[in-house]
Amino acid sequence: MADGTGIEALIDLMARLPGLGPRSARRAVLVLLKKRAQLMAPLAQAMAEVALSAKDCQICGNIGTSDICGICANPLRVNGEICVVEDVADLWAMERGQAFRGRYHVLGGTLSALDAVGPEELRIPRLLSRVGEEATREVILALNATVDGQTTAHYIADALVASGVQVTSLAQGVPIGGELDYLDDGTIGAALKARRKF
Ligand SMILES: [Zn+2]
Numbered sequence: 001m002a003d004g005t006g007i008e009a010l011i012d013l014m015a016r017l018p019g020l021g022p023r024s025a026r027r028a029v030l031v032l033l034k035k036r037a038q039l040m041a042p043l044a045q046a047m048a049e050v051a052l053s054a055k056d057c058q059i060c061g062n063i064g065t066s067d068i069c070g071i072c073a074n075p076l077r078v079n080g081e082i083c084v085v086e087d088v089a090d091l092w093a094m095e096r097g098q099a100f101r102g103r104y105h106v107l108g109g110t111l112s113a114l115d116a117v118g119p120e121e122l123r124i125p126r127l128l129s130r131v132g133e134e135a136t137r138e139v140i141l142a143l144n145a146t147v148d149g150q151t152t153a154h155y156i157a158d159a160l161v162a163s164g165v166q167v168t169s170l171a172q173g174v175p176i177g178g179e180l181d182y183l184d185d186g187t188i189g190a191a192l193k194a195r196r197k198f
């Protein structure tokens with residue numbers, strides 16, 4: 001049993017992280033306590049700095065440390081393709097695959113009747129205006145193969161019909177309910193290459 005409320009509070013906070021239950025959180029905090037100088041202090045400093053500097057990219061919704069993320073700020077990434085993902089984790093997974101050279105659009109979730117999430121709660125209106133502003137040729141839907149993910153994909157495809165832009169989706173091979181973040185980089189690249197008309 002940890003002695004002291006500060007340490008218990010830290011364990012409780014750590015236990016809220018994905019993949020860390022109370023037991024792993026306790027173990028992680030113990031490692032930090034043993035490596036206070038080499039690990040805990042630099043980690044605390046890095047977290048404090050990033051907590052202050054992190055912001056959402058005003059164009060795509062990626063998280064970085066400036067108003068416009070590195071991808072959106074790179075003129076070479078403006079190639080007429082926008083890849084739509086649910087979450088920042090999916091964007092980062094796509095980038096790890098190094099297969100996509102265009103820009104992204106992070107929705108921030110999926111439409112959900114159950115949770116009362118409508119288009120206005122997501123970045124869907126912003127996507128629709130971007131398609132016009134950025135001379136987009138193709139919108140690639142890289143949404144998860146869940147019911148909500150596919151409902152969202154259909155909603156976006158319908159909303160883009162009038163724009164005349166080509167709408168494609170990642171090839172099957174993305175496992176059902178499998179989130180992009182859990183795919184290996186080669187699989188993401190293959191799914192992108194074999195994308196088809198939505
Ligand atoms: Zn961006």
